[in-house]
Amino acid sequence: MAKWWERLSKSQLLVPLSALLLLVVFNLFRDIGFFSISLAINNDGNTVLQGNLISILDGASELAILAIGMTLVTASSRGQDISVGAVAAIAGSVFVRVLRGNEITMSVILGAFLAACVAAMICGLFNGALVSVFKIQPMIATLILFSAGRSIAYWINGGATPTVDSPLLNYIGKLIPGIPIPSPILIVIAFGVLVSLVLRFTNLGLYTQAVGINEKSAHLNGINAVGIKLVTFMIIGVCAALAGSIGVCKIGLINHEKILLDIEMDAILAVAIGGNALGGGKFSLKGSVIGAYVIQALTTTLYAIKVPSTQVKAYKAIVIILIVVLGSPVIKAYLARLRDSKLRPIINRLTRKPANAMENES
Amino acid sequence: MTSKQENLSGASGKTIREPISNTNLLLAITIGTFFGMYALAMLVWGGGFLNPQQFLDIFNNNAFLIVISCGLTVVMITGGIDISVGGVTALVTMSCVVHLNSGNGSVLGSLIMALGIGLAFGLIQGLLVSYLEIQPFIVSLAGMFFARGMITIISNDPQTAGLESFLALKAFRIVIPGIGYYGKTGNFIPASIEPGVVVAILVVLAIFFMLGWTRFGRNLYAVGGNMQSAMMLGINVKRTKFFAYLLSGLLAGIGGFVYLLHTGAGDAANATAAEMQAIASSIIGGTLLTGGVGNVIGTLFGVLSLMTINNIVRASGLRDPWWQSITTGLMLCFFILLQSVILSVREKKTTIALPAWMMIRRRT
Numbered sequence: 024m025a026k027w028w029e030r031l032s033k034s035q036l037l038v039p040l041s042a043l044l045l046l047v048v049f050n051l052f053r054d055i056g057f058f059s060i061s062l063a064i065n066n067d068g069n070t071v072l073q074g075n076l077i078s079i080l081d082g083a084s085e086l087a088i089l090a091i092g093m094t095l096v097t098a099s100s101r102g103q104d105i106s107v108g109a110v111a112a113i114a115g116s117v118f119v120r121v122l123r124g125n126e127i128t129m130s131v132i133l134g135a136f137l138a139a140c141v142a143a144m145i146c147g148l149f150n151g152a153l154v155s156v157f158k159i160q161p162m163i164a165t166l167i168l169f170s171a172g173r174s175i176a177y178w179i180n181g182g183a184t185p186t187v188d189s190p191l192l193n194y195i196g197k198l199i200p201g202i203p204i205p206s207p208i209l210i211v212i213a214f215g216v217l218v219s220l221v222l223r224f225t226n227l228g229l230y231t232q233a234v235g236i237n238e239k240s241a242h243l244n245g246i247n248a249v250g251i252k253l254v255t256f257m258i259i260g261v262c263a264a265l266a267g268s269i270g271v272c273k274i275g276l277i278n279h280e281k282i283l284l285d286i287e288m289d290a291i292l293a294v295a296i297g298g299n300a301l302g303g304g305k306f307s308l309k310g311s312v313i314g315a316y317v318i319q320a321l322t323t324t325l326y327a328i329k330v331p332s333t334q335v336k337a338y339k340a341i342v343i344i345l346i347v348v349l350g351s352p353v354i355k356a357y358l359a360r361l362r363d364s365k366l367r368p369i370i371n372r373l374t375r376k377p378a379n380a381m382e383n384e385s
Numbered sequence: 386m387t388s389k390q391e392n393l394s395g396a397s398g399k400t401i402r403e404p405i406s407n408t409n410l411l412l413a414i415t416i417g418t419f420f421g422m423y424a425l426a427m428l429v430w431g432g433g434f435l436n437p438q439q440f441l442d443i444f445n446n447n448a449f450l451i452v453i454s455c456g457l458t459v460v461m462i463t464g465g466i467d468i469s470v471g472g473v474t475a476l477v478t479m480s481c482v483v484h485l486n487s488g489n490g491s492v493l494g495s496l497i498m499a500l501g502i503g504l505a506f507g508l509i510q511g512l513l514v515s516y517l518e519i520q521p522f523i524v525s526l527a528g529m530f531f532a533r534g535m536i537t538i539i540s541n542d543p544q545t546a547g548l549e550s551f552l553a554l555k556a557f558r559i560v561i562p563g564i565g566y567y568g569k570t571g572n573f574i575p576a577s578i579e580p581g582v583v584v585a586i587l588v589v590l591a592i593f594f595m596l597g598w599t600r601f602g603r604n605l606y607a608v609g610g611n612m613q614s615a616m617m618l619g620i621n622v623k624r625t626k627f628f629a630y631l632l633s634g635l636l637a638g639i640g641g642f643v644y645l646l647h648t649g650a651g652d653a654a655n656a657t658a659a660e661m662q663a664i665a666s667s668i669i670g671g672t673l674l675t676g677g678v679g680n681v682i683g684t685l686f687g688v689l690s691l692m693t694i695n696n697i698v699r700a701s702g703l704r705d706p707w708w709q710s711i712t713t714g715l716m717l718c719f720f721i722l723l724q725s726v727i728l729s730v731r732e733k734k735t736t737i738a739l740p741a742w743m744m745i746r747r748r749t
Contacts, residue, residue, distance in 0.1 A: 103522070153718075157725040160674040162466070162522075163664075164721065170661060171714025174707035288526055301520045333541065333653070337534025340527040344513070347524070351517040 035298030038350040039313040042296060046320050057327060062203060072203045075323055083319035084207035085266035085283060090293035090311040091218055092262030097294050098235045099255040100154050101303030102161030107263050108286045109172020110146045114139040115267035115277045116179040119187055127189040139264040147260025148253065155252035176279040186276040196272025207269050214265065219308060231255060235303035289318055296346055407731065411671025411724060412683040419690045430700045437564045437576045443692045448581035449474060449644035451688050454663040455592045456636030458684045461667055463629045464609040464676025465514060465521040470637040471659035472532030473506050477641025479536045482651030485548040492551050496642055503638015511630030515623045536653045543652035555649050559583065581643035588636065592681045605629060609676025666691055669720045
């Protein structure tokens with residue numbers, strides 16, 4: 024028990040998990056019905072799971088995908104990509120443009136997605152080249168696409184809100200008949216598994232951390248630091264393309280001004296809540312994904328207690344500050360000192376006594 | 386500094402020309418680009434660009450942006466960032482309008498309110514960033530969310546200030562003698578500026594002298610340049626950072642009041658994306674996000690360049706609003722690449738030609 028607690032208290036998952044726990048406990052006391060999940064029949068006649076938990080998981084899909092990419096970029100480049108929302112808008116526009124140009128079949132959707140991926144990867148390559156070759160701070164380098172991206176997205180389709188309509192798109196954005204779980208949740212799981220497998224069986228994760236911790240020594244050890252940074256920026260491009268495509272499929276149209284608005288801020292927040300240092304280096308994808316769900320759970324909870332949507336931001340800010348204050352190095356060090364001076368003797372006494380008693384018996 | 390340099394050169398008997406510092410070089414490029422761009426616009430498009438009032442309107446419309454960009458420059462010199470400034474500006478406009486319309490409001494009261502809100506944001510963010518060591522991006526992001534959310538809590542609908550004394554102040558214009566333009570009927574209309582512009586210019590001058598000639602200003606550069614060495618020199622790093630954020634908050638409050646003087650309305654959509662424009666202006670003005678390099682005069686010209694390029698885009702017939710953000714992006718890209726190339730070239734040069742007194746003396 025003590026060992027398990029020690030491992031958790033040192034793990035960086037402590038902050039996101041305790042934030043999630045706090046939200047769960049708050050909702051338990053407020054209204055236990057918050058957690059109810061029910062089967063219902065939707066307008067198309069398909070059975071679907073409904074409930075706040077499902078809507079949290081469903082609503083956080085894009086954020087979770089982007090948080091994965093943001094974690095890698097943060098780890099390798101010691102900075103954040105603030106253009107993800109704009110790049111997702113570009114990718115979504117390319118997706119819609121290809122779909123509108125052809126009759127929608129499954130292979131066309133796949134082709135449109137690949138085209139979106141290519142467009143987003145070019146954006147990622149542009150950002151990555153500025154960061155790695157020209158040594159510009161990531162936030163500044165991505166500020167360019169942040170300010171120009173949504174206008175480029177508008178230019179791709181040449182219209183305000185082009186719509187696409189097909190039952191096949193609903194399979195991606197809403198749900199596949201026969202499976203009651205919304206498909207975005209399944210896509211997030213598949214993507215998460217894919218990324219963790221890649222990190223598990225290749226050196227990408229290790230090299231990314233090495234570049235983030237000390238670029239010079241990584242370079243001296245034969246790691247292509249420029250290449251690693253480019254790769255992470257291209258990965259976040261793919262993440263943005265996936266998130267943008269899901270966003271388009273969910274509502275069947277693209278509004279270049281509104282789609283995934285402010286998501287870059289939430290994605291960076293997810294990375295920070297996940298206990299990752301924004302200064303790069305070691306990272307935990309699990310933490311970031313949990314962070315993304317914490318943010319969405321917080322938003323849903325605020326809606327559930329009847330906070331108007333425009334005011335949600337203010338309450339969110341207060342909770343964010345509380346979380347980061349608790350996770351700040353100064354407070355953590357203070358708590359650790361408090362634990363060592365006050366709690367440790369008690370734990371020691373509790374754990375040692377039975378051992379002494381057993382010795383006495385033998 | 387220069388007298389010391391003369392002594393050195395006199396002693397060695399050779400004339401050593403001090404190379405221009407990175408800060409000054411980037412500043413010179415920005416100012417040069419602005420004047421070049423404006424001169425080109427005058428030659429090519431003439432018309433509006435020859436009108437002195439249009440030049441002054443850049444100041445009139447963007448006085449608040451100049452003020453908040455100065456605050457951001459100070460924070461960026463310490464190596465931090467403050468993206469709450471746009472939200473604070475909007476919050477100040479809304480609270481002041483509500484105060485002015487409340488029946489017993491006064492202009493002085495709203496001014497104190499603006500400064501108070503700005504200082505409160507600066508105080509809390511400064512404490513969190515410097516004393517609790519939380520990443521400035523996250524702190525000011527939360528600040529931005531809080532400010533934007535608070536606006537709608539105060540009032541969901543846009544409001545216009547109706548107090549007589551405030552409207553009088555808002556309509557007040559400072560006429561610049563000697564320059565002006567001829568209206569359609571041929572009458573001479575003298576050029577004028579709004580009171581907010583005077584505030585903005587005073588802020589720029591105050592920050593310029595603070596950065597260059599006060600202990601606090603020099604400490605800011607030291608902290609941003611290398612925090613470890615600053616600490617070893619006995620500079621109170623935490624306090625310096627704290628006051629940088631406090632100053633940025635205060636300037637955001639002033640910026641909000643200046644914004645209100647220009648538009649006279651409180652609205653949740655006020656100063657949208659102003660924080661990003663302010664960051665872009667600071668970067669174009671030669672401030673590095675890594676800290677230690679920057680100048681508010683550059684920031685002033687950054688704002689002017691950013692707005693002039695928008696005017697040029699509009700004058701050249703590309704009136705769709707999306708062209709402006711694309712050209713802003715392109716201009717940012719140009720300046721960022723230019724800075725990166727210049728800095729890397731100069732870094733190589735300086736490592737080759739170290740001055741003799743900096744070489745490690747070998748024992749013979």
